[in-house]
Amino acid sequence: MKWGVVITLCLINALSTECFYLPGLAPVNYCKREDEQATCKSEVKLYVNRLNTEESVIPYEYSHFDFCVPHDDSKSPVENLGQVVFGERIRPSPYKIQFMKNESCTVVCTKKYSDKNADDHLRLATLRRGISLNYKHHWIVDNMPVTTCFDTKDNRIYCTTGFQMGCYTRNRRSTCVPQIEEQDGLYIYNHVDLTITYHSGMKEEWGNKFGGNAGRIISVKVVPRSIDHKAGTCNLQNTEPLRLTKDRLSDSKSLEITYTYSVTFIQNNLVKWSSRWDYILESMPYTNIQWFSILNSLVIVLFLSGMVAMILLRTLYKDIARYNQIDNGEDAQEEFGWKLVHGDVFRPPRKGMLLSVLLGSGIQVFCMTLVTLAFACLGFLSPANRGALMTCAMVLYVLLGSPAGYVSARIYKSFGGEKWKSNVLLTSMLAPGIVFGLFFIMNIVLWAKGSSAAIPFSTLVGLLALWWLVSVPLTFVGAFFGFRKRAIEHPVRTNQIPRLIPEQTIYTQPLPGIIMGGVLPFGCIFIQLFFILNSIWSSQMYYMFGFLFLVFIILVITCAETTVLLCYFHLCAEDYHWWWRSYLTSGFTAFYLFLYCCHYFYTKLQIEDAASAFLYFGYTLIMVFLFNLLTGTIGFFACFWFIRKIYSVVKVD
Numbered sequence: 001m002k003w004g005v006v007i008t009l010c011l012i013n014a015l016s017t018e019c020f021y022l023p024g025l026a027p028v029n030y031c032k033r034e035d036e037q038a039t040c041k042s043e044v045k046l047y048v049n050r051l052n053t054e055e056s057v058i059p060y061e062y063s064h065f066d067f068c069v070p071h072d073d074s075k076s077p078v079e080n081l082g083q084v085v086f087g088e089r090i091r092p093s094p095y096k097i098q099f100m101k102n103e104s105c106t107v108v109c110t111k112k113y114s115d116k117n118a119d120d121h122l123r124l125a126t127l128r129r130g131i132s133l134n135y136k137h138h139w140i141v142d143n144m145p146v147t148t149c150f151d152t153k154d155n156r157i158y159c160t161t162g163f164q165m166g167c168y169t170r171n172r173r174s175t176c177v178p179q180i181e182e183q184d185g186l187y188i189y190n191h192v193d194l195t196i197t198y199h200s201g202m203k204e205e206w207g208n209k210f211g212g213n214a215g216r217i218i219s220v221k222v223v224p225r226s227i228d229h230k231a232g233t234c235n236l237q238n239t240e241p242l243r244l245t246k247d248r249l250s251d252s253k254s255l256e257i258t259y260t261y262s263v264t265f266i267q268n269n270l271v272k273w274s275s276r277w278d279y280i281l282e283s284m285p286y287t288n289i290q291w292f293s294i295l296n297s298l299v300i301v302l303f304l305s306g307m308v309a310m311i312l313l314r315t316l317y318k319d320i321a322r323y324n325q326i327d328n329g330e331d332a333q334e335e336f337g338w339k340l341v342h343g344d345v346f347r348p349p350r351k352g353m354l355l356s357v358l359l360g361s362g363i364q365v366f367c368m369t370l371v372t373l374a375f376a377c378l379g380f381l382s383p384a385n386r387g388a389l390m391t392c393a394m395v396l397y398v399l400l401g402s403p404a405g406y407v408s409a410r411i412y413k414s415f416g417g418e419k420w421k422s423n424v425l426l427t428s429m430l431a432p433g434i435v436f437g438l439f440f441i442m443n444i445v446l447w448a449k450g451s452s453a454a455i456p457f458s459t460l461v462g463l464l465a466l467w468w469l470v471s472v473p474l475t476f477v478g479a480f481f482g483f484r485k486r487a488i489e490h491p492v493r494t495n496q497i498p499r500l501i502p503e504q505t506i507y508t509q510p511l512p513g514i515i516m517g518g519v520l521p522f523g524c525i526f527i528q529l530f531f532i533l534n535s536i537w538s539s540q541m542y543y544m545f546g547f548l549f550l551v552f553i554i555l556v557i558t559c560a561e562t563t564v565l566l567c568y569f570h571l572c573a574e575d576y577h578w579w580w581r582s583y584l585t586s587g588f589t590a591f592y593l594f595l596y597c598c599h600y601f602y603t604k605l606q607i608e609d610a611a612s613a614f615l616y617f618g619y620t621l622i623m624v625f626l627f628n629l630l631t632g633t634i635g636f637f638a639c640f641w642f643i644r645k646i647y648s649v650v651k652v653d
């Protein structure tokens with residue numbers, strides 16, 4: 001019932017962007033002049049975030065490049081854990097904007113580079129490198145990203161967040177606007193035209209006392225330009241672009257880059273504040289494709305699970321009816337199929353310790369994903385709430401140590417395990433240890449590269465503290481309750497002597513089964529995967545959590561069904577080693593995920609340097625590992641439930 005409500009809400013949410021901002025952030029009212037009570041602000045703050053690019057995985061902080069810095073010591077906004085860990089660095093900027101005050105052409109600062117100074121060469125080289133790798137600025141005004149918009153061929157306006165820091169023309173290939181295509185070289189965008197659209201508050205309760213001098217910001221769009229301003233002044237008439245070439249720095253000549261900006265305020269009362277994100281989200285590509293694909297895979301899944309359920313139920317009923325008939329009738333020596341292995345199905349597996357630890361961690365990941373997605377699709381983690389998604393996921397993971405310890409302990413105890421101390425320790429250390437270890441190695445690389453994504457030492461210590469001081473004790477608590485309970489009772493007794501497994505055909509051998517098992521779940525998610533990878537690597541905003549929740553449910557269903565089906569076939573072939581196999585069957589989906597990530601790397605991203613590639617695959621490995629835990633656990637528990645069910649209905653003497 002409860003889940004029904006959540007799913008319904010999610011669907012509604014996916015359908016309408018209106019209720020997307022349920023508990024959204026409060027609107028900020030701006031006005032020309034602040035009143036005494038300061039119910040509105042006159043200064044519109046512009047923040048700069050880290051720069052990133054599709055051609056490298058390494059983001060850089062704004063101050064990594066030699067741009068203008070603010071003179072006063074204005075403070076950076078407080079960032080949450082998710083933002084810090086994932087490399088966002090929001091800083092104040094020297095661009096000063098007053099509400100409803102147009103600026104025609106204002107100088108921010110002038111940077112001089114002379115040939116004599118080695119430092120200047122270095123700074124210029126950093127700029128050049130950034131431009132040739134297509135690094136993009138990400139500015140933030142009123143908690144909204146600053147966007148660049150352009151017309152597409154089919155007369156639609158397409159807006160993306162951020163804008164390039166410069167452009168280049170090289171071998172007939174150009175990333176510049178047509179005006180500056182003549183000469184090969186690098187051009188820096190040193191001038192920005194900001195257009196701020198606002199909704200006037202004249203007719204609203206909150207704004208009418210200001211008499212049309214108040215409003216709320218709807219959108220901020222930027223058009224970057226490259227202008228060779230002479231002598232540190234702002235001159236928009238000049239159409240000559242500012243080239244950054246080595247010969248500009250010859251002998252007596254020095255290079256000057258003057259950063260300038262203009263601001264235009266435009267009133268637009270047609271757009272409501274609550275729907276101000278729509279223009280960014282709507283111009284995201286492929287929204288329709290996504291609808292189509294999700295419906296498609298939903299239909300396939302419904303159809304498939306209907307079939308699976310029917311086949312399983314019918315054959316099972318027949319089997320059970322026959323078994324029980326034989327029992328009632330003459331002597332019961334004519335046993336066949338899965339009933340034959342009743343004395344072995346619950347024989348504990350080899351490496352039971354590892355399996356139970358993986359299952360415990362898998363439950364942790366599963367619960368974390370479920371709750372995070374539920375929150376996200378209820379609108380708590382909208383893109384306006386920067387970094388909230390990742391913070392939520394991490395905090396949940398830490399808090400969910402208890403279920404992990406509990407599940408791991410119970411499974412381990414039912415395997416007849418005695419080494420409960422190692423079990424708890426491994427559960428609390430293995431999976432987080434692997435993730436943290438990989439993360440730490442990548443952090444060293446980022447650090448060496450001076451990237452903004454390198455997390456500060458204090459945050460690293462904080463993460464360790466979360467793990468050791470919160471997650472580990474919680475796991476111990478969970479494990480304590482798990483071990484105190486009696487071991488799970490199995491419906492049939494296990495024989496003393498293991499049965500011989502007959503020769504298997506190619507289809508029922510372990511490896512082909514495992515490889516086949518992952519195909520179906522992966523097939524259901526891979527279209528969504530494309531968007532998720534885009535949002536991670538191409539800084540495209542991801543907001544369709546309604547879709548994602550649906551896809552997650554589909555994934556759970558397909559994982560469970562394929563594992564149960566294959567499990568049934570294997571038992572019919574009298575092969576009773578199902579514990580590990582059920583885990584690996586659905587867990588193999590992660591391998592396909594890895595292949596897809598490789599494919600994405602080679603086709604979509606243009607990454608060339610080794611450090612970047614290393615980081616990409618490092619993050620991919622973490623993702624694949626967690627995904628393996630998730631899918632493997634789903635498969636295992638589905639199979640476990642299924643086997644307990646079928647062996648509890650047949651009569652065994």
Ligand SMILES: *[C@@H]1O[C@H](CO)[C@@H](O)[C@H](O)[C@H]1NC(C)=O
Nearest residue numbers: 100101102263264265266267
């Ligand atoms: C700013 O410039 C725009 C466009 O030229 C104009 O429509 C608007 O009225 C100006 N705003 C102010 C406050 O001067």
